[in-house]
Amino acid sequence: MASDTTRRLILLRHAKSDWPDVPDHDRPLAKRGRRDAPRIGRWLHEHGYRPDVVVCSDARRARQTWDLVAPELGGSPAVRFEPRAYAASAMTLLYLAQELPSRYRTALLIGHNPGLSELAGSLAAPPGIGPKTGTATDNGPRPGISLPTAAVAVLEFAGDWPSLSPAQARLINTIIPADL
Numbered sequence: 261m262a263s264d265t266t267r268r269l270i271l272l273r274h275a276k277s278d279w280p281d282v283p284d285h286d287r288p289l290a291k292r293g294r295r296d297a298p299r300i301g302r303w304l305h306e307h308g309y310r311p312d313v314v315v316c317s318d319a320r321r322a323r324q325t326w327d328l329v330a331p332e333l334g335g336s337p338a339v340r341f342e343p344r345a346y347a348a349s350a351m352t353l354l355y356l357a358q359e360l361p362s363r364y365r366t367a368l369l370i371g372h373n374p375g376l377s378e379l380a381g382s383l384a385a386p387p388g389i390g391p392k393t394g395t396a397t398d399n400g401p402r403p404g405i406s407l408p409t410a411a412v413a414v415l416e417f418a419g420d421w422p423s424l425s426p427a428q429a430r431l432i433n434t435i436i437p438a439d440l
Contacts, residue, residue, distance in 0.1 A: 268366040268416050269357055269383070269429065270309055272300065272329070273376050275410040275437075277321040285346060289324045296410040296437035297325045301332025303435055304368075309414055311368035313338045315356050317345035322370050325410070329370075337368070345371045350378035360421040367421075373407060380405035380413040383424070384431040411436040 275293030289297070304310070310333055316326045318341040326339070344352055353375050360367055369376075381404045405413055415429040 265418055266365070266416055267419065267421060267424070268309070268414065268432075269424070270304070270311060270366065270368045271376050271380050271407065271413045271415070272325070272368060272370045273373060273407040273409055273411050274317070274319070274322040274325045274370060275300075275328070277409070284319075286320050289321050289328075293321070293325070293409065294328060297328035298332050299437055299440050300410050300412060300435070301329035303440060304329070304412065305333050307414075307433065309366070309412075309433075310335050311337045311366045313340075313360060313364040313366075314368045314370065315340050315342050315345060315360075316368075316370040317341075317348075317372060318343045319346045319372070322346075322372070326370055338364075345369070347372055348375045350375050350382055353379045354383075354424065354426075357424055358422045362420050364421070377405055377407045380407060380415070380431070382426040383415050383417075383429040384413075385427045385429065405431070405434070408436055 275297040276290045277287045277293055278290040314337050316322050345356060353371060407413060412435050414433040416432050417424055417429040
């Protein structure tokens with residue numbers, strides 16, 4: 261668990277979805293998604309990434325992802341199914357994180373691409389840049405972060421949720437289902 265002065269944001273892209281003839285918002289998980297989501301939940305649990313709050317897109321595939329991840333986590337975080345997270349831009353997702361109450365130390369945000377990958381890439385401080393100081397120790401470019409379905413990016417930052425801003429977090433872990 262993160263310390264009192266550190267917040268942890270876990271970004272999870274929904275698991276692989278199916279493509280039946282339904283509106284995009286109502287697309288369910290595919291067989292692979294139903295297999296991958298619990299595996300990601302176990303990985304989160306095994307690595308001690310247990311959220312105390314979850315903000316989940318209200319799209320069917322995102323809700324189903326949460327339903328399969330939740331039993332693996334070993335806790336009962338507060339959960340909010342958020343219409344604004346559906347097909348949201350990185351900026352909207354950032355606002356959702358910034359709105360979180362200070363009592364929450366670790367948040368899980370379940371959403372969609374491209375916004376989720378863009379958010380991960382914008383929050384992660386470039387290599388050699390101190391998240392707090394912004395001072396360069398090398399001239400390495402900031403890598404893009406790609407989150408395929410059911411992938412996770414775990415970021416940490418010092419401060420409260422409203423202070424979360426681009427290049428102010430440290431990417432501490434990532435996982436994709438193929439690596440499990």
